[in-house]
Every structure is written in structure tokens, then in C-alpha cells.
Amino acid sequence: MSGAILEVINLSKHFHRPRTLLSPLNRRSDVIPAVDKVSFYLRPNETMGLVGESGCGKTTVGRSVLRLLKPTSGNVIFDGRDITHYSDNELRPLRKDMQMIFQDLDAGLNPKMRVEDIISEAICVYGKLSDAEVRVKSHALLDQVNLKYSKLTSYPAELSGGEKRRVGIARMLAVGARLIVADEPTSALDVSIQAQVVNLLRDLQKQLGLSYLFISHDLQVVELMSHKVAVMYLGKIVEMGLTERVSGAARHPYTYILWSSLVEKQSHEAPRPARPDRRASSWGVYDFERPSRGCRFAPRCPVYQSLGRPAECTDPDNEPQLRDVGEGHQVACHFPLIS
Amino acid sequence: MNSSPLLRIENLRTFFYSQRKHAFVRAVDGVTLDVGRSETVGLVGESGSGKSITAMSVMGLLRGGPGVIGGRIEFESAHGRQNLLEKLQAFVEVHEQNGRVMSVSKDEKGWRKASERIMRNYRGKEISMIFQNPRTSLNPYMTVGGQIAESIRLHTANRSESEARERALYWLERVKIDSPKLRYKTYPAVMSGGMCQRAMIAMALSAEPSMLIADEPTTGLDATIQSKIVDLLEELKSETHISTLLISHDISVISRLSDRVAIMYGGAVVEFGPARQVLDPHEEARHPYTAALIDSVPSQQKIRDKSNLQAIEGDVLDTINVPAGCRFYDRCNRVKDGIRERCATQHPPLQEISSGHHMRCWLFAKG
Amino acid sequence: MKKYIQTTVDVVDYSSLPLVQKYALADLLYVAYGLLIVMLVLVSYFAGMFDMLPHDPQQINMDLLMSPPGTDGHLLGTDFMGRDILSRLIVGIQAYFLPGMLAISIALAGGVILGVPAGYWGGRIATCITYISNLVDSFPRMVLILLVIAAFKPDIYYIMIVMGITGVPAVATAISNKIYFLSQKNFIEAARALGLRRRVIIFKHILWYNCRALLIIQATLGMGEAILLETSLSYLGFGVQEPVPSWGNMVQSGANYFLQGNFWPSTAPALAILFTILGFNLLGDGLNNILEDRRGK
Known part of the structure; x- marks a missing residue:
């Protein structure tokens, strides 16, 4: 994809169960496919939302993209360079351009260092500056993230959640990143602080032309932040497209359930028209079967139930592939919902 | 509402002590609310607002001193009405200075013993609790x-x-x-x-039990599971008619399940009234904090326009350094010149502004 | 009745509080006492090195056998050969000071060398290192020391090398646990994501900022242990040999006269051992609480 800042092609990451003396006796497979053949691209100044339930592999995608993890297979292309097999030393100069916001507010904030030391360390990673220059730059960064200068002398333990998040963002801006993987940047924050951080991230994007891979389980925030959304289920992208399309005209049953559960939670009457053709009476969401081949969603899928359990859905060799259904909207389902 | 509510909390105060700062953490400081029979009352607040501590105080499950230091918790059971904090007041001595608690003496052993004797008849039997995790x-x-x-x-x-x-x-x-x-x-x-x-x-x-306290029952669960739990709670509510105190930071859950809603900020209830009135964005009389809280959640309109959220400036209240005036004063965007003085220096009382609608704000204060 | 008092109306920032309010009084007292002992040990050690002693510790004085404390300029009295006990106590520090330092250095260096990779890389390296640690740990220290003495000679340096090596697993485990705790909080990952070099992460962030307290504490506790080991072995006759003074052999030789009413030749070194070890251990405890901020909210 030309013009993309980030392109991910068939990315897979498998984790291994720790092998023990008795593991040959265990019939379970030793490999856990956390991410399985995920492909997407991200343009400059664009935000892509990555949503899904916990354990679906969205964080693993984020870490693999930044090469904090080594992918099992597939390619990560950053700014035209294939960084899949870069070593730590080769990656270091690129880290200037790609940064991560961690879900944990304390990540990266050394509890024994003052805020000024944390920020100046980040400023000086890619070239030593004089003390005066560092001070000017760190003040500018604090202005950018709306943090008082008086906080420079605080230790992380003395900061509130929102302030910690701001320091984390300042640190990331200090190196001058262009691609930012934001892993649940708001989930550890209070509602009123969440809004501040969301606004800050949006403003920074406008000012600096940042690109975000925005990982979150908060659908509303994702909808607000993102141009495109990819929905993940058990390590696969099941639907991807422009935010309005995915949220408003979902074609994959899982996406539909995800968004309608948000609406159902809010109001007594379901404001969305039911889709009688493919909507089953029972939405079996308790089943925790996790097939690793074929359609992973089939055991929970209402469409599968209502169509009388068609064989395609459970055929291990017939995995649904992402298909274009118009305007870049892609869905991986044998029987997509009719929009 | 019912003339004699099942649970009535009046001016509850639960403090902790910070060894490090040699100061009180005013976790709960002025919670007044009641839960009627077969009614669900939602308790909304951000982390640190004291909503969970309120629940734990009712259950008598708090550890750490000094804990509950004042107020009434009345509960009505088959054996009549009882103040769960009855006789306990004798174990506590609070010393105030300029309206601010400066020292607390508490016979914790005696308190715990007496509290256990009372709570034995209620905990699990009359009042059950479900937790976040x-x-x-x-x-x-x-x-x-x-x-x-x-x-x-x-x-x-x-x-x-x-x-x-x-x-x-x-x-x-x-x-x-x-x-x-x-x-x-x-x-x-x-x-x-x-x-x-x-x-x-x-x-x-x-x-x-006749009462259920649900402390963040959906937090930490996946979106699809959350909505199922909410469905279940709603169904049980209409079938069993159990009175519920539902604690959550998620306004959507509260608005779907609650009959009445109490909003907490900085350890105090700032607004308490019928859910429709409190959570309705078009309602005139709303506490500035409630209004701002609801506006800071991305709405369908905001998502369509791709506009920035209405964030509440500033930070969540530090319950150690509680200001003398309104606790929301620093972040409030509706302070008017006429009342600025009062907002900054006097803590507003919780007043009934219309039938069943209580508000702790000088904007709506009478007299 | 428990009383809680708020001291000020406007609560100040924690970090600007005076020391006495910031930390528990007990911890401050422990550290003060510990530092006093460390100072005394250091001063005495250098006094002994440069021969600034009240008397010659080896000088036998047949006129003043077993004289009680205070006699004729002998502050703590003399022993069964008329040697000045105070001077022998001061010189006795040399018996454990350098060897103890050696033991600590071996334990800390070994602990860092094994603990950092175990915590940082985990996986198979960690498993290997855990096995090695368990192997060393499972071998009784005393048996090992007696074996070394039997194989070579009863030299305090050999004993301390053994002590240092057997101390490695504890330090390594503490360090790798600390690193594991840091990586749980995405700390190391965040540092890598920022683009910091590995040696900066390990030396600056892990060892300097997060393990320095742990290392200091391990060092003080190690010194206490070294004194205990040296004195008990010398007491049994395996450590420092007469006529070179050591607190252990002083207690041993003095003990023979204890029941005759001449208690001071054994009591003085025994008390010295007690207060010194107590000092090092309390210093470790107090520093642990202060440096790690183990005090409430």
C-alpha cells in the first residue's frame, strides 16, 4: 500500500505453553495462536481503532507492530521498511518515530525519578542537549499536554491518574513519534479524565499529524477517535472498514452483537431494528469454546444457530476470509448479515 | 416514594487516616440517601468519590481506622427499624475545629464488637452484597x-x-x-x-435478603457479557422486587436499571432524585457536576460530528485536602458572580429543590 | 481507644515534610543506631590499622593478669596474659572487616550477574539460574565451610569466600524478583519502546534506581552475618588463631575464667558482638523501610 505509514501483512503471533515434564501426556496443543494472519494498513494522520473483547489479541497486535514482540510469521512494514526481522539495535533509531501508550499508567514512569528526569531522559535519548535546551523543550512539552510546570519536581506516586497519563504522552512526544500505538489509553482513568485525554489525543493528532493505532474495548471512544475500525475475535480480524460502516451497518454477527450490546446496556428498548432473517432467538454468549481452525465465532454465532448449523461454518479447512463488501468494508463471514 | 424506606443513610461519615501525611482521608463525608422497598437506587461517582466505601460502611466490612465516625444507617427488617450504628456513637469522639475534623478518638475494639453483634443479624441475611471482581x-x-x-x-x-x-x-x-x-x-x-x-x-x-448491594457488578467484564448481566439484573429486579443499591461509574448501566439516582463527588452526595430527572440532559435543574459528567461521555451526536468532548477541567478531588467551600468549585463552569463568594467559602447543604429531588449546590439553594 | 490527629489544617506535600514526620520514629532510630555502630567500627578499624591504640594488643604483662576494667589505664581490663582487652577488641575488627567486605562483594556481584539475566530474559536462563541457586542453597553452609577448612587451612578469607558464594542465591532471587515485578508493570517494555539502550535500562533504571536499596540492605545484613560466622568459627577454633585477636577467640579464651568471677575478658567481646550485629541488622531493617517507603499511605 503506497503512502501508508504502517502496513501489516498476515501477522501471526503464537505463544507457547510452558513445557513441563508431563506435557507430552497432555493432549492440549502447546501453541496458543494469540494473533492469526492479521493484515491492515494505516495512513499518516489517520486513526485506526482495534476493538474486541479481552483476550482477543488486540494488545498482542500492538506490541508486534512496534516489534516489542517478535512475530511468528508475517510482515510489519513501517514507512516502507520491512522491520519484521530487525534486531534491537536496528530498531532503536526507528523507535523515535513509533511509540506506545501503555494501558498501565505507571508504565515507563520510574517511581524513583522525578517528572523532569523522566521527560529529559526521553528528550535526550536521540541526542544529548544542553540543560537549558532540555528545560525549554520540556516546558514546551508540558504546555502541549496541559500539565503545570510545578509538577516537574513531583515523583510519579504524587501524581493523579490523569497527570500520569499526560506525563506518559509528553514522554512519547519528546522523541518526536509519528506512529502511536495507544493500548487502552483511557481505560484506567475516570470518566471525567477520560474525556480530557481523548481530547488531548485528538488535538495532538491535528497539530502534529500523528497516526494512531487505537486499541480499546470502549466502543464509544473508538467510534469518536477512529477513521477506520477493525474488530478482532480470537486472534482474527472479522470485520474492518470505515467507522460509520462498521458501527452502523455491521455485516459480521459478532460486530453486530458487540455494538448492540452497547446500545442494549443503555436503554430499555432496542432502538435498532431487529433483523428477523438472521437474528436468532437466543444469543448464545456463554459458550467458551475456542476453535483454532474454521470459523472461530461459530459456537457463539446466532446466524449459525438460526441457519440450522451449516457445515461450512464448522469445517476446519474452510476458514472465512476477509472479503470486500464495498467501499473498503471487509468482512470475514460465510453468511454476512444483509445491510 | 414510600413513607418508610427500607434503608436510610443519613449524613454518613467514614474517614481513614493517612500515616504518611498525618491527615484524614475524608472518604465519605456527608452521604444522605434512602432506598425504598423494591426500588433500585443507583449510586454514581468516579473512583475516590467514596461510593464503594459507603457500601462497605453499610455492611460493616471496613478495615482500617478510624472508619465510620458518624451518621445514621437505618434499616427496616421484620423485627422493626434499627439504626445499624446505634450505640456505636459512644465509642467515637470527634473533635472539630472551624467545621473541620481535626482529631478522632475511637475505641476500635469496642466498636467492632458492638458492630459485629448488630451486623450478625443483617449481613448476608437481610443485606447481601456482590462485588466488582x-x-x-x-x-x-x-x-x-x-x-x-x-x-x-x-x-x-x-x-x-x-x-x-x-x-x-x-x-x-x-x-x-x-x-x-x-x-x-x-x-x-x-x-x-x-x-x-x-x-x-x-x-x-x-x-x-430484602436488600442487595451491587458494587460495580459489570465493571471489568467484556461488553457483550456486561449487557447480559444488566439484562439479568433487570429481570431479577422485576421478578423478585428486591431493593437494590447499585453502585457504578458507568452511567449507562445506572440509567437503565435505577429508579432513583444519587451522584457522589468527593465523598458527598451532590444530587439525589428520580433517575429521569437527574440523568435527563434536557432537564433544567441539574447539578453542574452531573451535567458535566454526562456530557463527558461520547454521545451519538458527538460521534457523528467528530467533535471534541466536553471535558471537566482539573482533577478528581483529593479527599485529604478538602476545600472549605463547594468541593466542585475548582472545576465548576457554572459559578456565577452573585454566588462566587459562597461557592468558594461555604459547603452547600443538600436541599430538596423539588419533590424528591435533592441538590447540593448554591445555584439552586433556597433562602 | 485509638486517637488519630491531623496536625495541620492545610496538608502539605509529603515529600516536603521533615524527616521525623516522613518516616516512622522506630526506623529512624534503627538507622541512627546502625550508623553509629558502622561509624564506630570504621573508626576503630582505621585506628587499629594505623596503630593508634591505647596499648599494644600483643604485649604480655605478667604483672597485670586478669585485672578488672579501669585498672591502670586499661579501660576494659586485661585478659589472662595481661593484654589490654580494649586494644584487642579494636584490632579484632580486622579479623572480620575485610573478609566480611569480600564476602559481601562476592554475594552482591554474583547476585547481580545471575539475578539480572534471570529477571530480564526469563525463560530458560531463569530456569538454569534457579537450578544453580537451589543447588547452592540446598548444601548446608557449615558443612561446606568445614570441608574447605579441612581441605585447605582454617583461614578466614577462605571461609568468607564460601560465605559469599553461598550468599549469591539470596541476592540473585531478590534482584530477579524485583525485575519481574518491574516488568509486570510494563516498566521494562516501556523503556525499550522509548528506544533506551539495554545497558541504560539495566544499569540505570533497574540496578541504580530500583535495586540500590535492595543492594545496600543485603550488604548490611551480609556484614552482620559475616561477623556472626567469623566469631562463631573463631570461638570453635577454626577461624582466626591465637595470638591474633578476634572477637570470637577472645570470648573463647575468656570463657575459661568466667566462672572464677573474672567475667570481663569474655563479656566485653561478647557485648561487642551483640551490639555490632544488632547495629548492622537494625540498619538493614530501618533502611529497608525508609528507602522502600514501606510506611502506610
């Missing part, structure tokens, strides 16, 4: 069914083992756990978070 609240070394049966034998007339088992299975089915007979014998570790929460709800309700 169902996995850690269930005993990992006991089967799910066993735990429910134990609670049934402890709290209800069903004393025999087989009876208890029958009832436990009934409740497991009631909370829609698939194949309850099978699940009866499983351990919490092999169940998903949503299922554990269902089991917790079954356990809480199996004692047939």
Missing part, C-alpha cells in the same frame, strides 16, 4: 454450588443438605447459568468472568 470473591477451593448451598443453609430455613442443594440449583437456573447441574460441581477457576458474576448473584439472592 467475582472471581476473587468466590472461594477457589469450593465448588460453586457448594458455596451457594452453604449460604442457603446459613441464612434461610432450608437447613438440610438436600433442600439446600435443591434451592442452590434453583438459583443457578434463575441466574441463567447453562446446565446448572453440571455447574453446581465446578470450581470458580474454570468459569468465565460473566459466569462467576452470575454465580455471585445467585449466592447473594439465595439467602433471600
